[in-house]
Amino acid sequence: MRRFPPSFLERVQHLSAAWVPPGMALPGGLPRRGIGEGLVFEDHREYTAGDDPRSIDWNATARLGEPFVKRTRREEGRRLGIVVDATASMNFGTPNKLDAAIRLAAAMGLLAVRSGARVNVVRLGGNGPRSSNLDRWAQARAFLEGLDAIEADAPRRPVVDTLRSAFPASHARRAVILLTDAYELEEWLHGLESLCASGHRPVLWQVFAPEEIHPPLEGALQLVDAEGGETRDLSWNDATRNVYQHRLEQFLETLERTCARHRIPWQAHVTDRDELLELQRFLRRTREVP
Amino acid sequence: MSLESPFVLLALITLPLVLAWLGRRAPRIAMNWPSLRFLPELVEPTRERRGLAMPPLWVILTAGSIGSMVVAIARPLLDDDKEPAGITVLFDVTASMAWRDPAGRTRWRVALDRTLEELASEPRGRITWRTYPDLSTVAVTEGRADRTRLEALLTPRCAVAPAAVAWSTLQGERVLFVTDGAPTSLPADVAVRETAVGGGTNAGIVSAACDEDGTCWIVVHVAGDAPRDVWLADRAGTAFTERVRIEPGGFHTFQRASAELRAPVSLRTNGEDALALDDWVQEHASGPTSVRLAFGSTVLERVLASLSGFRTALEGEDADVVVTRGAVAHQYARAEVRLEAGDGEFAPGSLLAQDVPDRETFSRLEPLPLAVRSVHREGARVLFSARMEDGRVVPVIVIEENTLLVGISLDSLEAHRQRYHVPLLFALSLAVLRERLVQPGFPRMPVADGGGCQNLLALAETDQVWSSATSTALREVRSENASSPRGSERPWLIAALILWLLGPCLRLLRARPRPSAS
Numbered sequence: 001m002r003r004f005p006p007s008f009l010e011r012v013q014h015l016s017a018a019w020v021p022p023g024m025a026l027p028g029g030l031p032r033r034g035i036g037e038g039l040v041f042e043d044h045r046e047y048t049a050g051d052d053p054r055s056i057d058w059n060a061t062a063r064l065g066e067p068f069v070k071r072t073r074r075e076e077g078r079r080l081g082i083v084v085d086a087t088a089s090m091n092f093g094t095p096n097k098l099d100a101a102i103r104l105a106a107a108m109g110l111l112a113v114r115s116g117a118r119v120n121v122v123r124l125g126g127n128g129p130r131s132s133n134l135d136r137w138a139q140a141r142a143f144l145e146g147l148d149a150i151e152a153d154a155p156r157r158p159v160v161d162t163l164r165s166a167f168p169a170s171h172a173r174r175a176v177i178l179l180t181d182a183y184e185l186e187e188w189l190h191g192l193e194s195l196c197a198s199g200h201r202p203v204l205w206q207v208f209a210p211e212e213i214h215p216p217l218e219g220a221l222q223l224v225d226a227e228g229g230e231t232r233d234l235s236w237n238d239a240t241r242n243v244y245q246h247r248l249e250q251f252l253e254t255l256e257r258t259c260a261r262h263r264i265p266w267q268a269h270v271t272d273r274d275e276l277l278e279l280q281r282f283l284r285r286t287r288e289v290p
Numbered sequence: 291m292s293l294e295s296p297f298v299l300l301a302l303i304t305l306p307l308v309l310a311w312l313g314r315r316a317p318r319i320a321m322n323w324p325s326l327r328f329l330p331e332l333v334e335p336t337r338e339r340r341g342l343a344m345p346p347l348w349v350i351l352t353a354g355s356i357g358s359m360v361v362a363i364a365r366p367l368l369d370d371d372k373e374p375a376g377i378t379v380l381f382d383v384t385a386s387m388a389w390r391d392p393a394g395r396t397r398w399r400v401a402l403d404r405t406l407e408e409l410a411s412e413p414r415g416r417i418t419w420r421t422y423p424d425l426s427t428v429a430v431t432e433g434r435a436d437r438t439r440l441e442a443l444l445t446p447r448c449a450v451a452p453a454a455v456a457w458s459t460l461q462g463e464r465v466l467f468v469t470d471g472a473p474t475s476l477p478a479d480v481a482v483r484e485t486a487v488g489g490g491t492n493a494g495i496v497s498a499a500c501d502e503d504g505t506c507w508i509v510v511h512v513a514g515d516a517p518r519d520v521w522l523a524d525r526a527g528t529a530f531t532e533r534v535r536i537e538p539g540g541f542h543t544f545q546r547a548s549a550e551l552r553a554p555v556s557l558r559t560n561g562e563d564a565l566a567l568d569d570w571v572q573e574h575a576s577g578p579t580s581v582r583l584a585f586g587s588t589v590l591e592r593v594l595a596s597l598s599g600f601r602t603a604l605e606g607e608d609a610d611v612v613v614t615r616g617a618v619a620h621q622y623a624r625a626e627v628r629l630e631a632g633d634g635e636f637a638p639g640s641l642l643a644q645d646v647p648d649r650e651t652f653s654r655l656e657p658l659p660l661a662v663r664s665v666h667r668e669g670a671r672v673l674f675s676a677r678m679e680d681g682r683v684v685p686v687i688v689i690e691e692n693t694l695l696v697g698i699s700l701d702s703l704e705a706h707r708q709r710y711h712v713p714l715l716f717a718l719s720l721a722v723l724r725e726r727l728v729q730p731g732f733p734r735m736p737v738a739d740g741g742g743c744q745n746l747l748a749l750a751e752t753d754q755v756w757s758s759a760t761s762t763a764l765r766e767v768r769s770e771n772a773s774s775p776r777g778s779e780r781p782w783l784i785a786a787l788i789l790w791l792l793g794p795c796l797r798l799l800r801a802r803p804r805p806s807a808s
Contacts, residue, residue, distance in 0.1 A: 244328050251327075
């Protein structure tokens with residue numbers, strides 16, 4: 001698997017052990033509230049003071065002679081959706097934006113499974129498996145192989161259509177993590193609002209290549225739009241660079257402002273940083289700030 | 291606008307073009323980019339994709355240096371509105387152009403023929419005809435010139451080359467200078483292209499005189515760089531003197547009986563000359579001589595004072611006539627041969643005055659204030675007279691003794707700025723064709739009416755009184771400013787200059803980022 005180093009799974013496990021104890025927030029800020037409040041049987045444990053008497057399993061208590069309570073989980077609250085933008089604009093940069101997004105999706109999915117959630121990864125645009133599910137840790141390798149097969153490509157469906165199709169309002173509410181560069185700003189904002197309207201809790205992880213933050217350009221250039229194929233001639237100089245930086249900042253401010261208005265967590269990730277470390281910092285921050 | 295050195299300019303323009311071509315920047319580098327949404331306003335037109343990589347300072351320096359070089363070397367001239375296009379023919383109309391060759395053709399007609407031949411090979415355009423030495427424009431023709439009209443306009447006049455010619459009036463003109471001798475006043479920076487030059491030797495009669503005994507002396511001079519055989523002949527070419535070989539710079543006096551000279555004198559020579567005699571005279575005029583005035587004249591003294599090297603002296607204190615109009619005598623050269631002193635007639639002609647009209651006849655003549663009234667040898671002095679408005683004829687000027695008159699310059703006092711050149715040679719014809727008057731005190735005075743040089747020239751046209759094998763030299767004079775084709779003939783040169791200078795400026799303006807983009 002070209003996108004995943006051999007130690008990837010091991011690092012995820014280590015991260016899971018350190019940062020995903022019971023009660024910790026899932027990636028995306030979704031609190032783990034399911035155990036004890038759901039309908040799905042999990043296991044038994046001895047009754048302790050303070051337990052809800054309604055949770056006592058009287059049959060087990062009669063068989064074992066001591067009071068035992070049933071542990072259940074809330075099934076609908078333990079689903080995580082991940083959307084990976086595999087459009088052509090993501091196939092850029094060193095390290096590659098799509099590679100970084102897929103590694104992030106894999107890590108998030110594995111961490112979610114370790115915390116008891118079921119994960120569904122949806123590809124937006126590009127080629128390869130349209131959807132990859134992960135219910136148990138044992139499926140981790142197959143899950144990573146499915147993600148590794150995703151390739152970027154230009155043609156794609158509109159963002160809103162893809163999101164509505166993958167996460168309809170009839171489904172149980174879940175956290176949906178969007179890994180994208182969100183250059184089609186209006187479409188993505190519309191998609192975020194659509195997810196919110198459906199009762200889901202979107203999280204935006206915006207992926208940038210370092211070249212997009214500080215373009216290493218100089219002189220006379222002909223830039224080709226990765227998705228539309230449109231060509232633009234320009235001379236890259238200080239004035240061009242200043243305008244670029246200014247517009248990029250405006251773009252990010254717009255996204256941040258919109259996400260704050262809808263209470264959507266927003267995280268910017270630059271691909272020259274280690275994905276797992278970035279994820280670790282995110283988990284630390286979300287735990288410290290419930 | 292015209293350019294002095296268009297080819298230098300072309301080289302100047304070509305050089306930076308080559309440098310700019312070599313300095314072109316590489317084509318734009320094509321590369322994929324995730325999104326162009328941040329750069330829409332900074333897009334440049336595709337047609338400038340392969341523009342020149344010239345920093346603004348480089349453009350300014352280049353344009354400035356090119357402009358400086360153009361001004362310094364190519365020298366754009368901005369006087370097109372004043373200067374006519376085409377060529378200017380500067381035609382010598384001094385008196386020497388009226389002289390004849392052995393075939394009987396006057397020099398100026400030969401010159402005009404050759405000029406028209408040369409102009410026929412010129413591209414069609416406007417031809418401005420100017421006369422030398424006054425440089426005045428007498429005609430402007432397009433295409434084929436009317437020869438008859440030009441003959442009327444370019445007839446030689448009683449003019450000599452002045453010491454200074456206003457060459458500056460020819461600035462920017464392409465000049466074809468038609469003359470029989472190199473003018474001494476040509477500025478040093480004027481390039482002369484000789485289209486035809488004869489030999490370097492000239493021979494001519496410089497003086498003639500006869501006494502009452504019927505003996506005539508004809509002084510011949512040879513100038514130049516080669517000896518010449520000369521002899522005198524009549525109109526038919528019959529020689530009545532022996533052949534004499536004269537070394538350059540030498541003189542010879544033919545002494546003949548006046549009866550032999552009743553026919554017009556013709557000087558024959560065995561070669562060609564290139565230097566007109568009057569030019570030689572002009573160049574070798576002797577130093578100052580004194581002019582003795584018969585009567586006091588403030589105006590005349592003033593005129594004489596304007597001529598360098600002249601001293602004036604009153605002939606007599608008892609003059610009771612105030613000359614208000616008169617003539618100025620100008621001694622050209624001091625000849626080595628002197629006429630013998632004694633009474634007699636210095637008759638400028640091949641015929642002696644024999645039928646002398648009386649005073650009454652003389653007084654009936656039309657007033658001719660500029661005419662030579664008398665040439666009288668009296669104590670080796672030559673007297674001139676002027677006829678006053680009341681009919682009286684009065685002596686005016688006496689030429690100093692011990693000089694041999696070889697030329698007379700007459701001036702109208704009203705227009706004394708232009709000296710009329712009257713070689714004495716032409717005066718010889720007066721005795722042939724005109725009546726001679728003898729006034730008491732001024733015996734045997736030949737008289738010419740019509741006055742002045744013009745009449746003498748007219749006589750020269752009709753009578754072969756001079757002969758020297760003279761070729762006409764056509765000289766094309768191009769001043770430095772006129773040495774190049776006119777700018778109007780090379781509009782592409784000017785267009786190239788303007789485009790070259792405007793191009794970098796426009797590029798500089800386009801390269802500046804738009805304010806709205808930032």
